[in-house]
Amino acid sequence: MTLKEYKIELTDIFRRNTTRGFSDWRQCGNLAYDVEGFLDRAAKDLLREYRDKELFDLVCTAYLKWAKTDKDDSNGETQGFIYYSIFEIWNKIYEREHPDIPHFNMLNWFLKKMDGSVIDYMEDSLLEYIMDHFKEPKLLEKKLEFLNSRIAEKEELVKEKSWAIYDIYRYKDYILHIYGEQKRPIEEIREYAKDLQRNNSRELLAKIELEYGNQEECLAIYKALVDSVEQSWDREDYNVKLKDLYKQFGMQEEYAAQIKKLLRIKIGNMKIWEEYRALIPADTWTETANQLFSAFSPADCRPLTWYEEQGRYDLIMTGVEHGGPTYLEHYEAELIQRYPERCLAVLVKAADDSVECGKKRSDYRYIAKYLKWMRKYPGGKEKAAILADSYRKRYPRRSAMIDELRGI
Numbered sequence: 337m338t339l340k341e342y343k344i345e346l347t348d349i350f351r352r353n354t355t356r357g358f359s360d361w362r363q364c365g366n367l368a369y370d371v372e373g374f375l376d377r378a379a380k381d382l383l384r385e386y387r388d389k390e391l392f393d394l395v396c397t398a399y400l401k402w403a404k405t406d407k408d409d410s411n412g413e414t415q416g417f418i419y420y421s422i423f424e425i426w427n428k429i430y431e432r433e434h435p436d437i438p439h440f441n442m443l444n445w446f447l448k449k450m451d452g453s454v455i456d457y458m459e460d461s462l463l464e465y466i467m468d469h470f471k472e473p474k475l476l477e478k479k480l481e482f483l484n485s486r487i488a489e490k491e492e493l494v495k496e497k498s499w500a501i502y503d504i505y506r507y508k509d510y511i512l513h514i515y516g517e518q519k520r521p522i523e524e525i526r527e528y529a530k531d532l533q534r535n536n537s538r539e540l541l542a543k544i545e546l547e548y549g550n551q552e553e554c555l556a557i558y559k560a561l562v563d564s565v566e567q568s569w570d571r572e573d574y575n576v577k578l579k580d581l582y583k584q585f586g587m588q589e590e591y592a593a594q595i596k597k598l599l600r601i602k603i604g605n606m607k608i609w610e611e612y613r614a615l616i617p618a619d620t621w622t623e624t625a626n627q628l629f630s631a632f633s634p635a636d637c638r639p640l641t642w643y644e645e646q647g648r649y650d651l652i653m654t655g656v657e658h659g660g661p662t663y664l665e666h667y668e669a670e671l672i673q674r675y676p677e678r679c680l681a682v683l684v685k686a687a688d689d690s691v692e693c694g695k696k697r698s699d700y701r702y703i704a705k706y707l708k709w710m711r712k713y714p715g716g717k718e719k720a721a722i723l724a725d726s727y728r729k730r731y732p733r734r735s736a737m738i739d740e741l742r743g744i
Contacts, residue, residue: 339390342378343397349374350401359407367405368413371398372421379425388434395425396445403454418461430469443470447482467510476514483507483514509537516544535561535570551585572601599628603638609645622646637663649674661686661706672713680713684723691727691737700737703727707744720744 353359353367375398382391399422402414409415426442433439446466450459470479487507494500512532515525522545529541542557558581561574575598582591592615598608616624625646632639634651635658643651644667653675656663664671664682671679687706694700707724710716724744731737 337381339387339393342390342394346371346374346394346398346401350405354405354407357406359405361408361410364407364409364413365411367407368409368417371402372417375421375425379428383428383432386434388429388432389436391425392429392437392442392445395422395429398422399458400449400454403458414458418458423465426465439470439472439475443475443478447478450482450486463510467513471517473518476518480511480514483511505532505534505537508532509534509540512537512540512544516540516547522548522550535565546581551581555581555585572598575601603632603636604641606641606645609642634658640667653678657682661709676713680710680716680719683707683710683713683716684719687723691731694734694737697736697740700734700740703737704740704744707741 349370350367353363353370355363359367375395378394379391382388382394399418402417407413429437430439430442443466446462450463450466452459454462466479470476487504490500490504490507494504509532512525512529515528525544526541529537532538532541538557538561542554545553545557555578558574558578562571562578565571565574575594579591579594579598582588582594595608595612595615598605599612602608613621625642629639629643629646629648629651634654637655637659640652640655640659640663643649643655649667649670652667653671656667656671657678661682664679668679683706687703687710690699690703690706694703707720710720721744724741728738728741
């Protein structure tokens with residue numbers, strides 16, 4: 337097939353799956369399926385025939401057609417189209433670097449389309465692709481030129497639209513990354529990063545410091561991040577990365593201390609638990625674990641996974657009594673054999689609580705669920721019947737509840 341014939345077929349696919357230029361949620365799934373299948377077949381044929389330049393032309397045409405088609409991609413079709421079809425084919429062309437379509441030409445086409453030719457979120461993905469590729473010295477310089485020009489544009493725009501500042505942050509992070517790829521003097525990189533106060537920027541600098549072999553500087557950045565962030569999930573992440581760095585650098589004492597710190601931060605995390613266990617002599621492990629468990633509140637359900645690992649079903653039962661039926665369901669196979677009366681009491685409490693706060697039929701279904709659940713326990717059938725009768729008498733005007741409790 338000629339390139340023109342391929343493009344005619346591609347145009348026909350878009351025509352079939354759109355109505356007056358719009359692809360609704362039903363059509364969009366078919367559009368993605370048809371276009372992706374078409375591109376996959378075309379790529380196999382054209383690559384086999386070493387027609388890489390024509391394939392690049394065809395894929396870029398498909399990319400622009402998708403960007404300019406108004407659509408309802410309610411199932412994330414655009415993301416799949418970009419990452420699992422377009423990018424994969426671009427990668428094959430990039431890796432082969434056929435003389436007819438060198439990296440310089442690919443990059444030129446991409447940069448020209450960073451002018452608003454495609455919708456903003458697709459442009460973001462395109463910029464991401466550009467920054468992940470084209471590592472040759474001249475192309476790195478070309479990317480820097482582009483980024484600096486974009487920053488200048490955004491600095492004008494931010495005077496009217498404050499949200500543009502976030503684009504500037506992103507572009508400056510990309511520049512910092514390129515400086516690292518260019519192996520510029522670390523002093524120059526640090527100077528540029530000095531005014532980049534976002535955590536992402538600081539972590540990027542830490543990565544560059546590590547690539548330069550500057551372990552202490554890398555550790556210092558992560559320690560500062562741990563101390564400065566407010567969100568608990570960020571602190572967890574940075575503490576984990578600090579732990580991994582200590583291990584990577586062979587700093588055993590610091591690594592062990594960081595593991596112990598994480599035991600209080602990531603309670604219930606099995607990876608941290610296993611790493612901690614590997615540090616403790618086998619003959620003292622049980623005593624050490626029990627000492628750790630004694631520090632947790634009985635109402636804290638986070639360490640239940642650790643209790644299970646140690647076979648401490650007594651502690652699990654106490655946690656379930658505080659946590660309720662969701663936890664009971666998970667550990668019931670073991671608890672029903674050991675503590676059937678206490679398990680039944682958990683369900684009784686859950687049913688009573690649901691009756692107190694129930695206001696609609698979906699709430700009443702939970703009551704019925706708990707009462708039916710009780711039947712598997714000794715004396716549970718009788719207890720469920722007594723409770724159901726008491727609920728009907730207490731709330732005779734709740735017709736939906738009475739209907740849900742029928743037969744119990």
